Amino acid sequence: MFFVGIVLSFVLGFSYLFIIVCYLKNWHNLKFVPGRNNLKNIPFISVVVAVRDEEKNLSHCIQSLLNQDYPVDKYEIILVDDFSMDKTAELIKKFETSVTNLKYLSSSANEQGHIVSYKREALQTGINASKGEYILLTDADCTVPNSWITIYSKQFIKEDCVFIGGPVIILDENQNLLTSFQGLDMIGMMVITGAGYQSGNQLLANGANMGFSKKVFNDLGGYDQFPKKASGDDMFLLHHFHQHHPKRIRFLKTLSAVVVTQPEHSIKSLLRQRIRWASKNNAYKEMNINFSLSVLFIVSLTIVILGILSILQASIFFPMFCVLYIFKIFSDYLLQREAIRFFNKRKLRKYFFLSQNTHSLYIAWVGIMASLFPVYQWKGRKVR
Secondary structure (H helix, E strand, C coil): HHHHHHHHHHHHHHHHHHHHHHHHHHHHCCCCCCCCCCCCCCCCCEEEEEEECCCCHHHHHHHHCCCCCHHHHHHHEEEEEECCCCCCCHHHHHHHHHHCCEEEEEECCCCCCCCCCHHHHHHHHHHCCCCCEEECCCCCCCECCCHEEEEEHHHHHHHHHCCCEEEEEECCCCHHHHHHHHHHHHHHHHHHHHHHHHHCCCCCCCCCCCEEEHHHHHHHHCCCCCCCCCCCCCHHHHHHHHHHHHHHHCCCHHHHHHHEEEECCCCHHHHHHHHHHCHHHHHCCCCCHHHHHHHHHHHHHHHHHHHHHHHCCCCHHHHHHHHHHHHHHHHHHHHHHHHHHHHCCCHHHHHHHHHHHHHHHHHHHHHHHHHHCCCECCEEEEEC
């Protein structure tokens, strides 16, 4: 039993290391080549943002969208209020009176009816009202760089793309262990995301930074074909585009396209967020994604179990724990080293080992809760 356990730990750990090395190889092969636009023939872009109870963050988001270096007559900002309970709607209306290319809408969803995803309904409301040839999406708690729309516009034209994803990082003004954990987790995920675009499989997306062709979106039936999940619209949309146009999908591997989002400020809110993200995992049809997610979950859960068993019988289980733990922390170190280098987040290095010592427990807990208890509270709503 001891020998078998060591062998299984080695095989599981090596499998995880192999997946991470493949991600890094594809990430290094992913290149970003700036495009060029004919200023006389640039496309009209519509930025659509679904907003619910974001009065504290919304002003920063709007201001970053207004500070774009894209011609003001070539883009519009559509903010769709998703039944906010605070002063969000009032704040948007104040901006609307003084900004010519900003539009306020209320979600067309019937809050008394059966709605799978309120955010999806809000986005659909904005897309239906948009005039743009291309749609860009971000979140109300995010800020975008000044050249964000320009970079998307150039890439759409240069490579005839129908879907483009971009990197998202966590705001790190007030660093502590919790926010740094989120920061490391996010930049590592961005490396994995970019690698997936390069390989053409294991595709991930973040709704805070993505864009697509409105015509192709409508031709493919929009959101109508999606699974009945409250979360995951960004992923399902990417997979839908990739299924029909696999050669016209790109990722913006450039710091000039990085969107910054707010961290969660409590462990409870962080776990709720990540359970929400993980709740749609069983709806993915792509086997490559399911395999990678399964390996991560199994490795993390096994480390936790072996750690507990080591307390009870160290002579048998502690060597197994050490083998798997070393494989995982070495693999994650390779991933995070590249992510820290690319995103220029050297201040996060000192939090690596502290974060990694809780990472396995975090992944195991989120995976179990998302599978067994997919119903959760989010922004005052009980969804699944």
